[in-house]
Amino acid sequence: xxxxxxxxxxxxxxxxxxxxxxxxxxxxxxxxxxxxxxxxxxxxxxxxxxxxxxxxxxxxxxxxxxxxxxxxxxxxxxxxxxxxxxxxxxxxxxxxxxxxxxxxxxxxxxxxxxxxxxxxxxxxxxxxxxxxxxxxxxxxxxxxxxxxxxxxxxxxxxxxxxxxxxxxxxxxxxxxxxxxxxxxxxxxxxxxxxxxxxxxxxxxxxxxxxxxxxxxxxxxxxxxxxxxxxxxxxxxxxxxxxxxxxxxxxxxxxxxxxxxxxxxxxxxxxxxxxxxxxxxxxxxxxxxxxxxxxxxxxxxxxxxxxxxxxxxxxxxxxxxxxxxxxxxxx
Amino acid sequence: xxxxxxxxxxxxxxxxxxxxxxxxxxxxxxxxxxxxxxxxxxxxxxxxxxxxxxxxxxxxxxxxxxxxxxxxxxxxxxxxxxxxxxxxxxxxxxxxxxxxxxxxxxxxxxxxxxxxxxxxxxxxxxxxxxxxxxxxxxxxxxxxxxxxxxxxxxxxxxxxxxxxxxxxxxxxxxxxxxxxxxxxxxxxxxxxxxxxxxxxxxxxxxxxxxxxxxxxxxxxxxxxxxxxxxxxxxxxxxxxxxxxxxxxxxxxxxxxxxxxxxxxxxxxxxxxxxxxxxxxxxxxxx
Numbered sequence: 001x002x003x004x005x006x007x008x009x010x011x012x013x014x015x016x017x018x019x020x021x022x023x024x025x026x027x028x029x030x031x032x033x034x035x036x037x038x039x040x041x042x043x044x045x046x047x048x049x050x051x052x053x054x055x056x057x058x059x060x061x062x063x064x065x066x067x068x069x070x071x072x073x074x075x076x077x078x079x080x081x082x083x084x085x086x087x088x089x090x091x092x093x094x095x096x097x098x099x100x101x102x103x104x105x106x107x108x109x110x111x112x113x114x115x116x117x118x119x120x121x122x123x124x125x126x127x128x129x130x131x132x133x134x135x136x137x138x139x140x141x142x143x144x145x146x147x148x149x150x151x152x153x154x155x156x157x158x159x160x161x162x163x164x165x166x167x168x169x170x171x172x173x174x175x176x177x178x179x180x181x182x183x184x185x186x187x188x189x190x191x192x193x194x195x196x197x198x199x200x201x202x203x204x205x206x207x208x209x210x211x212x213x214x215x216x217x218x219x220x221x222x223x224x225x226x227x228x229x230x231x232x233x234x235x236x237x238x239x240x241x242x243x244x245x246x247x248x249x250x251x252x253x254x255x256x257x258x259x260x261x262x263x264x265x266x267x268x269x270x271x272x273x274x275x276x277x278x279x280x281x282x283x284x285x286x287x288x289x290x291x292x293x294x295x296x297x298x299x300x301x302x303x304x305x306x307x308x309x310x311x312x313x314x315x316x317x318x319x320x321x322x323x324x325x326x327x328x329x330x
Numbered sequence: 331x332x333x334x335x336x337x338x339x340x341x342x343x344x345x346x347x348x349x350x351x352x353x354x355x356x357x358x359x360x361x362x363x364x365x366x367x368x369x370x371x372x373x374x375x376x377x378x379x380x381x382x383x384x385x386x387x388x389x390x391x392x393x394x395x396x397x398x399x400x401x402x403x404x405x406x407x408x409x410x411x412x413x414x415x416x417x418x419x420x421x422x423x424x425x426x427x428x429x430x431x432x433x434x435x436x437x438x439x440x441x442x443x444x445x446x447x448x449x450x451x452x453x454x455x456x457x458x459x460x461x462x463x464x465x466x467x468x469x470x471x472x473x474x475x476x477x478x479x480x481x482x483x484x485x486x487x488x489x490x491x492x493x494x495x496x497x498x499x500x501x502x503x504x505x506x507x508x509x510x511x512x513x514x515x516x517x518x519x520x521x522x523x524x525x526x527x528x529x530x531x532x533x534x535x536x537x538x539x540x541x542x543x544x545x546x547x548x549x550x551x552x553x554x555x556x557x558x559x560x561x562x563x564x565x566x567x568x569x570x571x572x573x574x575x576x577x578x579x580x581x582x583x584x585x586x587x588x589x590x591x592x593x594x595x596x597x598x599x600x601x602x603x604x605x606x607x608x609x610x611x612x613x614x615x616x
Contacts, residue, residue: 066423113606119422120365121609124561127554128598135595251550255430262427296438302431306424307413 008196015191025270029176033169041168046280047175048236053261053272054179054186055229060258061267062190063222064202065114066123068254069130070230075137075249077103077231082150082244083143090156092174092239099235100228107227111220118205127251134249149245153238164240171240178236182229187269189225198222202267259298263305265312274314335466337587338580343472345579346479347541350534351552352559353486353571354527360503360566361520362418367429368409369531370553371436372402376532377544378444384452391454395536402532403525410524415517433549440546449544457540471540478537482530486568499523503566558601564611574612 032043052074059065077099084090084098110129117125137144145151157163162170189195197213205215238244247253256279264275286294309316355369376398383389383397409432417425453471460469490496498519501509510516538544538552559578563570578597585596604612 060423066426068426113602117605117609119363120359120557120565121561121605121611123365123422123426124557125602125605127557128601131554132595132598132602135598258427262423266423293438293442295434296442299431299434299436299438302427302434303413306420306428306431307416310424 008193012191012193012196016188022270025273026180029180032172037167040172042280042284044168044172044175044240045237046277047172047179048233048240049257049260049280050273050276051175051179051182051236052230052233052257053264053276054183054269055226055233056257056261057266057269057272058186058190058226058229059223060261061271062195062198062202063219064205065126065219065223067114067126068123068251068258069126069128069133070226070257071249071251071253072130072133073103073107073227073230074234074237074253074257075133076106077234078238078244078248079137079144079150079234080231081235081238082153085154085156085239086150086152088154090154092155092158095155095239096178096232096235099231103231103234104224104228107224107231108220110227111223114223115216115219130249130251130254134246134251137249138246144244144246147246149243153242153244155239155242164242168240175236175240178232182232183269183273186229190269194218194221199267259302261312263301263312265314268312268314268318271312271314275312278313333587337583339466339468340472341580341583342576343469343475343479343579344541344583345576346476347534347538348555348559348579349479349572349575350482350537351531352556352563352575353482353568354524354530355556356527356560356563356571357499357503357566357568358520358524358527359560361499361506361516361523363565364414364418365422365425365429366414367426367553367557368432368436368549369429369528370535370556371433371549372406372528373531373535373538373552374436374440374544374546374548375405375535376402376529377449377535377539377548378440379532380536381444381449381452381539381544385450391452391457394452395533398532398536399529400532402535403529406528407521407525410521414524433553437546437549440549444546446546449539451540453540475537475541482533483568483572490568495519495522555597558597560611562601562604562611564608564613567611567613570611570613 029047032040036043052070055073056067056070059067059070080099080102081095084095089095089098113125113129114122138146140146141148155164158170158174162174164170190198197208197218200208200211200213201215201218208215208218234248237248260275260279261272262275263278264273265271283294286297305312311319351370351373355366358364358366379398379401380391380394383394384391389397413428413432417428457471457474460467461473462468490499498509498514498516501512501514502516502519506516535544535548538548542548542552555578559571559574562578563572563574578600581600582597589596
């Protein structure tokens with residue numbers, strides 16, 4: 001997509017500008033209040049899952065780190081928010097902050113391991129860490145409640161005013177605002193020189209140090225940020241549903257978020273968001289189907305996306321859009 | 331003294347099972363760098379073939395084992411020719427997604443055809459019970475498993491060391507481009523190696539029923555174990571897979587026996603520590 005005279009600087013400036021479709025997308029997120037007022041709980045779940053997918057996009061889509069254990073951070077965030085609320089610190093925003101801090105530290109600690117590996121070993125390390133954290137949460141019954149789930153979560157009012165209601169009105173506004181703010185941050189980050197360096201690392205991590213971008217250090221930074229965002233998403237889920245069970249941290253969640261991201265289109269900011277919307281709505285609509293069979297269609301979808309739509313739904317759509325407007329990508 | 335030897339023996343037998351399940355993946359990964367997460371789906375297929383033949387058609391157990399091998403090998407080579415080969419030069423992510431998609435589909439299909447219940451054991455009477463040597467109990471089936479595992483190892487090593495096919499496989503593992511340059515048909519060799527490896531997985535799946543049971547989740551649960559063995563052993567190395575499988579089998583058994591509190595994640599700890607020490611695996615060259 002570059003004319004020969006395009007400098008990195010002007011390329012980034014062009015990317016920073018908002019596209020009209022982006023305004024449209026965020027305006028559409030307000031629609032559920034008027035069109036589907038009975039589905040606000042689902043909408044808030046979608047916003048949270050979208051935030052989680054966004055965090056995975058940051059490391060997978062931009063830095064090229066394939067993670068099969070990203071639910072570990074989501075789960076640690078959820079358990080953190082749940083456990084501190086149990087001990088009297090139920091303020092939602094404070095909970096978010098603590099969850100982000102703790103998962104950030106946890107992400108930083110594991111990033112030293114992750115940054116050393118590539119290919120199969122990397123996939124195995126992330127998978128192993130994910131299962132390890134899941135087993136820890138399962139066996140630390142005194143802290144997490146184990147398989148019974150965390151008991152006694154008490155979430156306070158948002159900003160001291162708004163209570164989390166049964167219809168999910170507060171929950172949706174809260175999740176949506178957090179999603180939007182984090183999205184702005186991630187958007188700024190990916191359109192910065194740092195974001196460009198990450199894409200370079202994804203393409204060739206050996207050459208990047210030669211032009212002054214230390215691969216391992218960059219990977220550690222972005223992995224830590226991604227972990228903190230996943231932790232925020234987990235904390236949001238714990239606070240808006242007032243439940244934390246082992247399901248927040250298991251392999252299924254890691255696999256699901258990967259499926260969503262790829263379905264929507266990895267390496268594109270809106271890929272995770274679109275993927276989360278489609279995946280969650282479809283699962284809600286087909287909830288009557290036995291989950292065993294539901295995975296047949298997920299599997300078929302994955303095979304189809306890989307074989308036919310290498311950049312996901314969003315990639316296919318933007319290709320179509322460029323063809324229609326006559327702009328060719330190179 | 332008795333319990334220690336008992337645990338070591340059980341772990342070794344379990345390791346043989348893991349070796350059968352994983353050696354094919356190790357060789358194919360070493361040759362093509364293709365991350366095949368559907369490998370255990372082939373093992374599961376072998377298991378279901380054996381169960382069906384024994385219970386529905388009354389075949390003797392031993393006669394079903396070659397059928398499990400052949401069925402898994404044939405299905406795998408079909409998929410290799412139609413889907414896999416298009417992604418040899420694609421990214422890790424695409425390979426992971428395609429093959430995990432296939433694994434999901436196989437799980438759902440197995441659940442649809444056979445239900446989610448644990449399949450009944452298929453072992454004939456002469457493989458049940460146990461024998462006592464030096465005051466220690468050895469389960470007959472585990473002895474059988476060890477014998478099969480060792481026999482397969484010997485055959486594989488002989489084949490890889492002394493046949494033309496084995497030389498081609500080793501050349502392709504060492505340096506794929508150079509092997510192509512020398513006129514070796516790497517794609518064809520790979521297809522044969524892939525079929526053999528998946529067939530061994532099918533055999534492993536059939537033998538695993540007695541030890542770990544068989545239900546649709548087999549394709550995912552044992553995938554994790556197999557990937558651990560492969561990544562710890564190093565890609566493309568039969569000895570690596572053998573040593574890693576025995577190591578993982580024994581540490582899993584010992585972990586569950588002596589420290590049940592942390593036994594469930596003993597193997598993950600072993601894997602992470604070993605990979606930290608040698609990122610390319612114990613016997614890996616790259």
